[in-house]
Amino acid sequence: MANSSSSTETFETFDFDPRLARAVAQLNFTHPTLVQQKVIPLALAGKDILARARTGSGKTAAYSMPIVQKILASKEATLILVPTRELAEQVTGHINKLLVYSNQIVKVANLAGQVAPQLQRPLLAEKPDIIVATPSKALVHLEAHNMVLNESLENLVIDEADLILSFGYEDDLRKILSFLPKIYQSFLMSATFTKDIEELKDLVLRKPVLLELDEDDEEAEQLSQYVIKCSEFEKFLYTFVIIKLRLIKGKVILFVNDIDRCYKLKLFLEQFSIKSCILNSELPLNSRYHIVEEFNRGIYDYLIATDESELKGEQDSDDEDKKVEENEKPKKKAKIQRDKEYGVSRGVDFQNVAAVVNFDFPTSSKAYTHRVGRTARGGQRGMSLSFVVTRESMDTNKDNARGNNSHDEVVYKRVEKQQTEKKAEMKPYTFEKKNVDGFKYRVQDALKAVSKMAIKEARIKEIKREIMNSEKLKAHFEDKPKDLDFLRHDQALQPSKVQEHMKHIPSYLMPRVAAPNALAVDQASNPVASIGPNVPFNSDKRRRAADSKTNGKSHKRKADPLKSIKVRR
Numbered sequence: 001m002a003n004s005s006s007s008t009e010t011f012e013t014f015d016f017d018p019r020l021a022r023a024v025a026q027l028n029f030t031h032p033t034l035v036q037q038k039v040i041p042l043a044l045a046g047k048d049i050l051a052r053a054r055t056g057s058g059k060t061a062a063y064s065m066p067i068v069q070k071i072l073a074s075k076e077a078t079l080i081l082v083p084t085r086e087l088a089e090q091v092t093g094h095i096n097k098l099l100v101y102s103n104q105i106v107k108v109a110n111l112a113g114q115v116a117p118q119l120q121r122p123l124l125a126e127k128p129d130i131i132v133a134t135p136s137k138a139l140v141h142l143e144a145h146n147m148v149l150n151e152s153l154e155n156l157v158i159d160e161a162d163l164i165l166s167f168g169y170e171d172d173l174r175k176i177l178s179f180l181p182k183i184y185q186s187f188l189m190s191a192t193f194t195k196d197i198e199e200l201k202d203l204v205l206r207k208p209v210l211l212e213l214d215e216d217d218e219e220a221e222q223l224s225q226y227v228i229k230c231s232e233f234e235k236f237l238y239t240f241v242i243i244k245l246r247l248i249k250g251k252v253i254l255f256v257n258d259i260d261r262c263y264k265l266k267l268f269l270e271q272f273s274i275k276s277c278i279l280n281s282e283l284p285l286n287s288r289y290h291i292v293e294e295f296n297r298g299i300y301d302y303l304i305a306t307d308e309s310e311l312k313g314e315q316d317s318d319d320e321d322k323k324v325e326e327n328e329k330p331k332k333k334a335k336i337q338r339d340k341e342y343g344v345s346r347g348v349d350f351q352n353v354a355a356v357v358n359f360d361f362p363t364s365s366k367a368y369t370h371r372v373g374r375t376a377r378g379g380q381r382g383m384s385l386s387f388v389v390t391r392e393s394m395d396t397n398k399d400n401a402r403g404n405n406s407h408d409e410v411v412y413k414r415v416e417k418q419q420t421e422k423k424a425e426m427k428p429y430t431f432e433k434k435n436v437d438g439f440k441y442r443v444q445d446a447l448k449a450v451s452k453m454a455i456k457e458a459r460i461k462e463i464k465r466e467i468m469n470s471e472k473l474k475a476h477f478e479d480k481p482k483d484l485d486f487l488r489h490d491q492a493l494q495p496s497k498v499q500e501h502m503k504h505i506p507s508y509l510m511p512r513v514a515a516p517n518a519l520a521v522d523q524a525s526n527p528v529a530s531i532g533p534n535v536p537f538n539s540d541k542r543r544r545a546a547d548s549k550t551n552g553k554s555h556k557r558k559a560d561p562l563k564s565i566k567v568r569r
Helices: 018-026 034-044 059-074 085-098 117-125 135-143 161-166 170-177 195-204 232-244 259-270 285-297 365-372 409-421 433-449 452-476 481-486 540-547
Strands: 049-053 077-081 108-110 130-133 153-158 185-190 209-213 223-230 251-256 277-279 302-306 353-358 382-389 426-428 516-521 527-529
Touching: 018 059, 018 085, 034 049, 034 059, 034 185, 034 209, 049 059, 059 085, 059 153, 059 185, 077 135, 085 108, 085 130, 085 285, 108 117, 117 135, 130 135, 135 170, 153 195, 161 185, 161 195, 170 195, 185 195, 223 232, 232 259, 232 382, 232 433, 251 259, 259 277, 259 302, 259 433, 259 452, 277 285, 285 452, 353 365, 365 382, 365 409, 409 426
Parallel strands: 049 185, 049 209, 077 130, 077 153, 108 130, 153 185, 223 382, 223 426, 251 302, 251 353, 277 302, 353 382
Antiparallel strands: 516 527
C-alpha cells in the first residue's frame, strides 16, 4: 500500500503495539497518507467512520492497522467485507504482513476463494480473529451457522462500499446485518459517495464521522491525461508504435471492454513479438492471483485487462448519462461463463503502474475514474492515454469495426465534463500522419492474421493452459514456490501463423530524431521520447545516407563480378 505524505507526522505518533510498529517499519511505511492520518486516530477512539478517498490513497492500511492494534490489546473479532475475490486476497495479504510478528496470536481467514463452504468449516471452527469475505460467501456461512458473530463481533468493515452495492450485494448485506450484534464499531470505505451509500450509512453506522478526503492539487497533478481521437484501425496502429518503440517506459495496463477484445489485442501484439499477459473473469482464480502478483513484481510489462464493470450495473447515475441516442441499439451480449466476483479496474492493488491505456474507451465516467486510478499512486507520476472513436472516424472495414454505430462520443463528453469539474485537463494528442504512415502496412498484415477463428482458438487454449497452471499453483504454492517461476502467463498463444519479418522494424521506418515529449513518463518521472507533432523524421535523402553508413564509415560499391572474371586461354 502506498504511504507518502507531505506531512511531517509519522506512524510513531500513533503509539502502536511494538509488534505492529515493527511490522509497519519493516514495510518501509514512514509517513501516513491523508486518509491514514484522519482515520487511524478516530478508529482507535472507537468511532464509526464513513470515509471517501480516491483509489490508491491507502484506505486498506487506514482500517487494518487500528483493527490489528485493537485485537492485540483485547482479542476483538472483525469481519471485513469486500466486493471481489482479488481484493479479498490482497486485503488478507496486507493484514498478514502487519501480523508478521504476532501471527501466532492473531489468526486471519479468507473465505472469498473458490473452496466449497463445507471445506471451510474447520477453518472457522478455529474462531479466527479476522475474517475476510465477499458478502455472498459470508452470508452462506452465517446461514449455515459455520460462523457465529452475534456476540463476539466488535468491528465490521465494508471496503469499496459503493462497488459492493453496484455488484448487487445490497440484499446480502441486509441479511448479514441480522446475524450481527446490536453494538459494534463500523467502517465504510468508498471511492465515491452515492445515494445508496447514504442509505447504507443509516443502516450500518451510528453517529459516524464523515471524512471526504479529496486529493490536493499537487497530488492531482501527478496524473497526466491524454486523448487520441482516432479510428478503430488507428488504435492498433498507435498501440504498436507506442509499445514497439518503447515510448512508454515501465508497466502498462491496457483496458478493453470484453474478453474477445482481450485476445485480439494479445494476438496482434504477438505478431510483433511483443509479450503480454491477460487478466479476465474467465481465468481460474489462482491464476488471477498469480498474474497480479507477478505484474506487481515486474515480471510482465504489459497487462491486457478486461473491465467488465458495466456487466455488474456500474453505470453513471445521472439522468443524462442514462440516455441512449435514438440511433444506437443496445448490443446483445453472449452468455459467457464469468466469475461474478471479478474486478480489476477497482480494488486490486496494482503497484508502480507507469501508464493506463484505455484501448477501448470505458462505458461510463465512473469506470474511467477507476481505470485511471490504477496509476499515479502514492506520490508517483503516471499517465493515462485514451483512444476515442468518433462518429466521423468509425471503420467500415468489418475486420476492424466493433459494430454498427459503435463510437465513444457520448461517454467521452460525460468524462470530459467530469474531469473539468475536478479541474483536471484531458489533453488532446495527435500523431502526425507522415510519421506513422510507414507502419500501416505492417499493422494491416498483422490484423489480417488475427481472425475470429484465431481469437476463438486462442481463448480456448489460454483457458485450458491456465486451468492446468491453476492446479499446479494450488498444489505447489507452499511446498515448492520455485515452481511458480515456470508458470508464466505471457507465453505466446500463436494459433495463427506469425510472420517472422514482423518481429523487427526496418531501419528506414525508424525515426532518426526524437525530441522529449510529454506524452509518456517513466517510473522515475523523466520525460520519454515520443513520436508526435514536434518529432521530425529525416528526409528520404538523409535516411538513405544514414542507412549506407555503419560505425561512421561509408560502404564502397562492390566491383561488378562479371567484369572481374578472367578467362584463361
